Amino acid sequence: MFRHRSLQKELLDADDIPSADLFQNLKELDFINHRLGGYGISFGALKKVLQKGRRYSLVDIGCGGGDTLKRIAGWNKAAGFDVFLYGVDLKPDCIAYAEENLKDTGVTLICDDFRNMYRYIQQIDIIHACLFCHHLTNDELIGLIRFALSNRAILVINDLERNPLAHYSIKILTRLFSKSYLVKNDAPLSVLRGFKKREWLDLLRRAGAGRFTVRNKWAFRHEVIVYGNVD
Numbered sequence: 001m002f003r004h005r006s007l008q009k010e011l012l013d014a015d016d017i018p019s020a021d022l023f024q025n026l027k028e029l030d031f032i033n034h035r036l037g038g039y040g041i042s043f044g045a046l047k048k049v050l051q052k053g054r055r056y057s058l059v060d061i062g063c064g065g066g067d068t069l070k071r072i073a074g075w076n077k078a079a080g081f082d083v084f085l086y087g088v089d090l091k092p093d094c095i096a097y098a099e100e101n102l103k104d105t106g107v108t109l110i111c112d113d114f115r116n117m118y119r120y121i122q123q124i125d126i127i128h129a130c131l132f133c134h135h136l137t138n139d140e141l142i143g144l145i146r147f148a149l150s151n152r153a154i155l156v157i158n159d160l161e162r163n164p165l166a167h168y169s170i171k172i173l174t175r176l177f178s179k180s181y182l183v184k185n186d187a188p189l190s191v192l193r194g195f196k197k198r199e200w201l202d203l204l205r206r207a208g209a210g211r212f213t214v215r216n217k218w219a220f221r222h223e224v225i226v227y228g229n230v231d
C-alpha cells in the first residue's frame with residue numbers, strides 16, 4: 001500500500017465536522033507538528049527565498065486554525081524579515097478558530113478557496129502550503145503548481161513522505177495519546193496520502209515548472225520550492 005498514494009479521503013475533508021471535534025483536532029496537530037520539528041522545515045525554506053530589506057506578502061493556503069501562521073509570525077519577527085502574512089481556508093470554523101488564535105499577530109485571514117485569493121490580495125510573493133498538498137489529488141496539485149507559476153509567485157511546500165515507518169509510528173502514537181478520533185484516523189492516513197520524491201519531480205515537470213528544488217527532510221517530510229518565473 002506504500003507504492004502509490006492513497007485515494008481515501010481524510011475525515012477532516014468532510015464539511016460537517018462538529019466544531020468541538022475540529023478544534024481538538026487542530027490543537028493536537030499543532031502539538032504533533034511542533035514536536036516532530038515540522039515547522040522548522042518551513043522556516044528553513046523561507047530563509048532560502050527571503051531577502052533582508054525587501055517587503056514580501058505570503059499566503060498560507062489551507063491555513064486551518066492558524067498555528068503555522070502563528071509560528072511563522074514569531075519566526076519572522078525574530079529573523080528580521082519584512083513579511084505580510086495572510087491565511088486562506090475554506091472552512092468557516094477554521095477561520096473562526098484562527099481569528100482567536102492569531103490575535104495581535106497582524107495576520108489577515110480569508111475564508112475562501114485559495115484560487116480566489118487574488119480577489120482579496122493584489123500582490124502575492126510567496127504561496128506557502130504546510131501539510132495541505134497531501135489532501136489534493138495529483139491533478140489538483142498540478143493545478144496548484146500552475147496557479148503559482150501563472151501568478152509569478154514562489155511556491156513553498158512542506159509535506160509528508162509516504163513511508164512505512166512514519167505510518168506505523170504515528171498510528172501507534174495517536175492510538176496511545178490522542179483524544180481526537182479525527183487525528184487517530186487521519187494522521188496515519190495522511191502518511192499514505194503523502195509522497196515519494198520521484199512523484200514530486202514528476203508532478204513538477206508535468207506542471208511545467210522549470211526552477212525548483214525537492215529535498216528530503218527530518219521526520220519523513222519533503223521541502224519543495226518552486227521558483228517558477230520569479231526573477
